[in-house]
Amino acid sequence: MTGRRPPSGDCPLKKTPLITEISKEFTFEAAHRLPNVPEGHKCSRVHGHSYRIEITLRGPVHPQFGWIVDFAELNAAWQPLHAQLDHRLLNDVPGLENPTSELLAAWLFERVNVPGTTVARIRVAETCTSSCTVYAAEG
Numbered sequence: 001m002t003g004r005r006p007p008s009g010d011c012p013l014k015k016t017p018l019i020t021e022i023s024k025e026f027t028f029e030a031a032h033r034l035p036n037v038p039e040g041h042k043c044s045r046v047h048g049h050s051y052r053i054e055i056t057l058r059g060p061v062h063p064q065f066g067w068i069v070d071f072a073e074l075n076a077a078w079q080p081l082h083a084q085l086d087h088r089l090l091n092d093v094p095g096l097e098n099p100t101s102e103l104l105a106a107w108l109f110e111r112v113n114v115p116g117t118t119v120a121r122i123r124v125a126e127t128c129t130s131s132c133t134v135y136a137a138e139g
């Protein structure tokens with residue numbers, strides 16, 4: 001420690017460019033079966049999960065409101081997706097014929113739309129111990 005302090009009024013933190021994200025967790029109940037698993041795999045049978053979905057958005061922090069967007073906007077964007085998934089057999093949902101966590105996360109990634117933000121990542125948890133996270137690839 002040199003004990004050197006920045007000059008008064010020169011807060012180094014204020015000069016650090018920040019990346020800010022907000023996240024919200026959602027749930028739905030659904031059944032599925034995995035049609036492409038090896039014969040005899042337990043997931044070839046229809047079974048159900050209490051899915052937990054975490055959606056993370058990235059964007060600029062509004063200078064007046066101090067937020068990226070109101071969490072309520074993310075909640076509103078989720079509602080039509082919830083309507084398509086909740087209490088469904090996911091295999092019947094167009095685009096989810098093989099409803100693995102990976103493909104469900106990608107399906108959601110293509111559909112979440114909150115103006116003024118980009119989707120940073122989506123996490124799909126089928127069980128307490130199993131989850132998948134997708135991110136936008138760089139470039």
Ligand SMILES: Nc1nc2c(c(=O)[nH]1)N=C([C@H](O)[C@H](O)COP(=O)(O)OP(=O)(O)OP(=O)(O)O)CN2
Pocket residue numbers: 034043047099100101102126127129130
């Ligand atoms: N990479 C993936 N592997 C599996 C998926 C998947 O989507 N991606 N899905 C399943 C099944 O849907 C299964 O219901 C969930 O998997 P699993 O963690 O094996 O579930 P269990 O509760 O039975 O786990 P245990 O820890 O063994 O009790 C399978 N694999």
Ligand SMILES: [Zn+2]
Pocket residue numbers: 032043047048049126
């Ligand atoms: Zn399953």
